Amino acid sequence: MATSIGFIPSWHLDETLYSWAARFHAIHGNGSARETGALLFDAEHACRERxxxxxxxxFVNVTGGTLGNVHDLLRERTAIGLYLPFLSPSMLAAVKEKINCGKGIGWRAQFGMAASSLDSASQLRYCTTCIDEDRSNLGLSRWRVSHQWLGSWVCAEHGRPLCKVSPKRSAWELPTLCSQSMPPPSVSEAELMALIHLSKLAEHVARSEALDMDSVRQLALNGFREQGVTSWSHPVDRMQLARWFKSMPIVTWLARSQGPENKLAGGEWIHDLLRDRRVDHPLKWLVLWHALFSHEDQLSTVRRLQTPVSQPHWDASGQGRIWGTALDKLPADVNELLTGVTTVVQAAEQLGTTLLSLRKRLKQSGTTLKLLRSEQSLDERFNRSKVSIQIYMDENPLCTRTDVFLHCKTPYEWLRKHRPKELLLLMAKVPHRRSRQIALFI
Known part of the structure; x- marks a missing residue:
């Protein structure tokens, strides 16, 4: 039974959960970071999970729920909150299960952050002007949650690039004007305006409910066609999208950045983002949405992302349609039929349409019969690999993760390469079984 703590400081505006715990540590004068971690989170090394x-x-139990429940803390007080709107239904169900039961893998792995190369587990960001104001008004500085979100590289309030720091110690630390922080790269006026637009977009999305990613993807495709980046009569071209992206002001900043976001500067990832039916990394969607609709005011850009179905869609002749069915989306029964036939001629005959009409519709959807089959093949391979590992785990309930790797090496490696998030969730069912380390000295 958790023992409640006596004095519970209130939140300082938009500070993160880690910032609150660091401030609690400083106010109570705890000499040991382990003691604070054990008191607040029943984990001595909780300060490492920033x-x-x-x-x-x-934490909810010892604070009596006065600072919010688990869902509120994740959504409003951690950088993880920006992942919630982008989660697929299956991952969202897994997160809700963990929120309800409190057991399972860590939050970074649960949200797929551990499998991503675009997230830095050790970096924190702060604004020097915010630190000065916090010390004058609050007495202590804070880590602002709006500075930790994906795509937040500037302080939208002060128009200043954020400094980055990678704490090395296992400690509860508040931001300081220290020399150990990495100075932000210089920015031009056009880059600064782009970064502020992206930062505000991230802030609005973090407060959103679950996004309809299928409709978002279709609206993005329509946006490219409306702006003349690609046409209605030809499939989407990877290099054409990359060339368009490289003309955006934010790309010059990404190219100079020394963080993991640097790999987005090439733009080749946009084609895969639009073609893949899986939900990809939120940072990619934020950067793409900013670049595609940066010419619009902030509210319109956000509204397009939050309610894509309510936005008008346009057919090849330029006629607007007020209902939400996007032209690009093939009905499920048609998609199933296309992946089950041998030739396009057979598909046209079974659909009762002409070959020309079917090919035109496939081009408008940015796909071909070959691509549809390739996607189906990947889905089938994923299901086979997942089932193969699951059967081994069911037949060997005492197996370790090493056993799974050794006996299911082929499906394991395929999932690690193509579906790393699903692999993490699957392997989370295998508990860690490590023998206790023998003391070096007696």
Whole structure:
């Protein structure tokens, strides 16, 4: 049974959960970071999990729920909150299960952050002007959650690039004007305006409910066609999209950045983002949405992302349609029929349409019969690999993760390469079984 703490400081505006715990540590004068971690999160090394400590249920219990429940803490007080609107239904169900039961893998792995090369687990960001104001008004500085979100590289309030720091110690630390922080790269006026637009977009999306990613993807395709980046009569071209993206002001900043976001500067990832039916990394969607609709005011850009179905869609002749069915989306039964036939001629005959009409519709959808079959093949391979590992785990309930790798090497490696998030969720069912380390000295 968790023991409640006596004095519970209130939130300082938009500070993160880690910032609150660091401030609690400083106010109570705890000499040991382990003691604070054990008291607040029932984990001595909780300070290392700067995104969100694993045992949030313990924190809710010791604070009596006065600072919010687990869902509120994740959504409003951690950088993880920006992942929630982008989660697929299956991953969202897994997250809700963990929120309810409090057991399972850590939050970074649960949200797929551990499998991403676009997230830095050790970096924190701050604004020097915000630190000065916090010390004058609040007495202590804070880590602002709006500075930790994906795509937030400038302080939208002060129009200044954010400094980055990678704490090395296992400690509860608040931001300081220290020399150990990495100075932000210089920015031009056009880059600064683009970064502010992106930062505000991230802030609005973090407060959103679950996004309809299928409709978002279709609206993005329509946006490219409306702006003349690609045509209605030809499939989407990878290099054409990359050339368009490289003309955006934000790309010059990404190219100079020393963080993991640097790999987005090429733009080749946009084609895969639009073609893949899986939900990809939120940062990619934020950067793409900013680049595609940066000419619009902030509210319109956000509204397009939050309610894509309510936005008008346009057919090849330029006629607007007020209902939400996008032209690009093939009905499920048609998609199933196309992947089951041998030739396009057979598909046209079974659909009762002409070969010319079917080919035109496939081009408008940015796909071909070959691509549809390729996607189906990947889905089938994913299901086979997942089932193969699951059968081994069911037949060997005492197996370790090493056993799974050794006996299911082929499906394991395929999932690691093509579906790393699903592999993490699957392997989370295998508990860690490590023998206790023998003491070096007696």
């Amino acid at each position: 995104d969100a400590p694993r045992n949030l249920h313990h």
